[in-house]
Amino acid sequence: MHTLTLQDVADLAKVRRAVVSMWRKRPMVRGVSMPFPDPVETVDGVARFARADVVDWLARTGRGNNPEHIDDAPALSVPESVALEDVVTLLCWHVLTGEDLAGTSLTERIHGADEFDPDDEFLATEIRELRAADAVLSYVDDLVEATLGARDALARLESGRLKRVMGLRDLTAEATELLRCIIEAAAVHLGQDQVVLGVDGSAVALDVAEACGLEITSEDRPLRRRAVIRGISVREYPGQKRVSAVSLVGLDPAAALDRADEIVVGLRAGDVAILLGPAAALSDELAGTLQNRRARTLRVENLVVAMRLPRGLWREAHRQSLAVWVCIGGARAQQPWVADLAAIDQIELTDLAADVAGALAQSEKRAFRYSRRIGLSTVLARGPVVPRGVRAMRLGGGDAATHVDRVHHATLVTTAPLTPLDVLVEPSQTNLQLQRRSLGELHAHNHLVVKRGRRINPADASPDGTVRVMPTERFGAIALDPFDAELKYPRATRTEPGDVIFVEKPRPRAWVDPAGGAMVASPARILRLRESAEVGPTLLATVINETTTPGSEWPMWSVPVMSRDEVRRLETALLAVEEYEREALRRATAARDLKTALIDGVAAGALTLDAQPTTPGVAVAIDTRTRKGR
Template sequence: MTMQDIADLAKVRRPVVSMWRNRASVRGVSMPFPSPVETIDGVDHFSPAEVVEYLRRSGRGNNPDASLDAPAVAVPDGASWEEVITLLAWRVITGEELSGTTYNDRVRTAAEHDPDDSLLLREIRQLHPSDTVLQYVDDLMEASFGPSDALARLDGGRLKRQAGGRELTAGAVELLSVVVKACAVHLGSDGVALRTDGNSLSVRVAAQANLSLVTDDRSVRRRAMISDVVVDCLPTDRAITFVSAIGQSLPDVLDAADDLVLDLPRGQVAVLVGSAEVLTDNLKGELQYRRASILRVGNVVAAIRLSRGLWREAHRQSLALWVCLGAAEVDHPWVADLGAVEQLELTDLAADVAGALGRNENRAYRYARRIDLAGVLVSGPLVPRGVKAPVLRAAEAIGHVERVHAATLVTTEPLATLDIFVRPSPGRLRLRHRSLGELRDDKQLNIKRGNRINEEGASPEGTVIVLPHEHSRGIAFDPLDAEQRYPRAVRTEPGDVIFVERPRPRAWVDHRGGAMVASPARILRLSATAEFGPRLLAAIINGTAPIGSEWQTWAVPEMSKDEADRIEAALDEIERFEAEAHRRIDAVNDLTKALIDGVAAGALTLDAESTTPGITAAHTEKGH
């Protein structure tokens, strides 16, 4: 395993592993990082068994299944990406293990399952893999959730990086599949296939879009078979042409665009994805002239600039896509900049693409707007940065007025003061603290672990919330679903303290109870004999627990039961005051946005007279 392999296994970033290697102790215990077993081309390699044991003992990383995933990450030396994929295809199509097979065994079995040599027979004849590579493919399958997951692990691993290139993120593939499905709907879904020139991305897109593939590329066919994607051998007129120019130079991207747009038959649909720098952004000189000549054909009906971070190879660069329709003769294409969208709804994006293909000018678009192609042909970007669809507003201004009124009703309320009465006391000669570990041993509090909660099945109308909100993103479950999915999950009780240790200690008090807790968060439940309350405990954790410390070492100062009750009541007042202050800050932010939106829409004016606080009346013309 390399350092990057260890990062992939532990599900952390590469610099984190370097930090682990430089720190020989974990929470005060000597636990040195494993030593490399060999160095190849200046790259240190480590023993998978030692790495797994280190992760287990140290508790580092974010993968509780590291021991199960390690065989899939530990790639043997001398293996190649295409070789492993071919062997994986052999294993999937035959259903047999590779370990212990001979060259003749593999060729004979491949001939039985691929008699027409349309997939892998000739490649198997050319391969002479080592026993360690054969064992690795078997281990990869055993560690994966099926063939498609094994292929995904290969695409995200060391072999793919060594082959030169990294795949798109899952979010990018989902977005492309949504666009492709919208194109399929335009053509009339049934019997529509995805035609590709040999890019591996098309397999992932076809799998998510539930489309068959049309391709002569043997490598793509093998990947399709592994991913359970049907490959059509016969060409079809009802196919979407999918071309990926990701990673190509700017002139090569324009060459691909030229071939695609100019040769697109009437009524046929195509999708091109590549660098936004050449497909949508501002160009100059020869590149601008070439793009203009392609756009002048009129087959590009939609151009969409994607947000950053979708391409792992260059996460700071943006991609873009063209949706093309043969003989469309479009002089006002639809354009959208998804980088300017805060919350992208893929169904609305699909509707926009379908509307552009249908050249429907009478519908409302969520993200896309039309531009005059004539201006782009001369100079400037095809997709101006930040471009958004026009927003249709209601004829009446009452919506904007109500937003302002709702905010000012909060901001004009008198704010109750917060005052805590205190007086001097004799004090103590010795201030004593007790750790949570001591208190647990004395049965003054109990610790309960959270559970791994999958967001799948969560409901916006759910009443069983998952705490803490900062880690669970505020999801909730229907009570019946929560009981069926997580029957052993611990539920909170009123007054429980929910806490996390990393990345820094944080604690929250659950006053309602009945919630589930998502790991790694835990529950601190005070017993009836505890001499302090949950608010005090949470405040101490938030204010004094050192970063990187363990919960057993966190200390609570000793005080009398009466004083603890009084400080608990004071903290309750502070908590209420803080909540009210946050409510007012939210109202101020809402008021600011409502004023800007209302005036920008022409629905409000600040040229008004004050009547009742919080109510704004417009000037009334004389005689009306």
């Protein structure tokens, strides 16, 4: 019987695993009881469901995001007790022979393997030893039929149940792209037309070889079979020039250093090797025996680039950092280039490839975006290969006018006087007990109206739009074209002058719209005060922002009750305080900008603080303040 696990069902329906669990708990679908199929068996504690039942249930309920689930289902129902490599071997046989597997005998399969692999380079031995059940043969045929060809079939195998059972996790797509740009730079350095990519144990390198259009050479038979399936040319012997991609990921530091020593020391003159492995072995500080073993490898002077990579590139241990070595045989590099890419906010792969190409050429005639040179002698003695945070040196001087403009722009704000804020108060003649009313109470007595916002698609925003979308602090300064606003959101409520826009989560926040005419984006809402509310919009917004408790709901928020004259005077004072707060914040922001502008400008050699005032009277004022300070 063909069966599926819950994760298989999620893959088939193109939803998350948790969604399938929710489907099992909720049998009602559009008011009709259609319970999820019951499991037909349990294997190693994992429930299995009949494929036909699941396909029928998805068709009847319309659930999921895959309208082609009937066609995709055969590719997911893997037979029991079959190994991933056995399926890959049979798939490779199908690619070479072009024949279906179902109904073939072992003799016929051996004959086909011998015909297309006469020298037994990757397939013949495995086919002789493989005793495949009829269900497995039929599954491979179903897999090919349900996918877009052999390459797609292999991709589904590598991401499906068989890979999950093995517990293997590969590198992320970001890591593959980074490795691709490094190998591509090395191939260009050697002259791509003659380059062959040596691959050792890492299927990620096949992605790189395919992207760069390189032939490969490898002693790894499973990797050769995958290359045949993907249509990548495999050479038995390397050409005149060779780039090798070696994965040390998953090895402990001692094993990783042993393998690295074998690769780096054995490089032929002019050949390039790219090693990807744990940062703990390749870049970070070591001690004792491990430090000596790494130093022995580095004394060959083949290392030209060492880079520490950001975390999260290895799915098996996303908190561990990886590192890359780029080595070239006969380099005699006594000052390799190093970079800590984990200290870079955003990595431009084009610039990274240029750094690698420049290092391989050992050129001093170009500026490096990320890398800087470090003396090999210091690494051999002690310390890390890649010091944490190390990055390229920048040339001093630069565009001095830009640095001057940054300083001037900030000081235009910081030198402007801040008008003092003073509020005149005196004891009140009355002594009334303080009264407070909740917004729920005001709403119940029709003193205020609450209106909901609408869900607005930011893609509808227009650079020439005139209909504002609030609150801008939550959704950005976007505006809609008035025709689009009426056409797409005809029932959306517009604000009126003095409306208070608020949100409850993650913490209560409120804003006053003094102009009106804006749309309010959900989950924000509108509080519209009536004349009888005895509270002003600025007072209400200030109370929400300053006194409400995070996690509370708006009907529980309370505001003080006072006379209309006091409300008017208090509103005026609060507006003045808000204006003062905005101006103070603007100056604080300018002060922060000034600090960074001064540091950047002086560090770049573009600015100096050894300057004399040029405005008449300034020098005298400075001297007077200095004498008073003494």
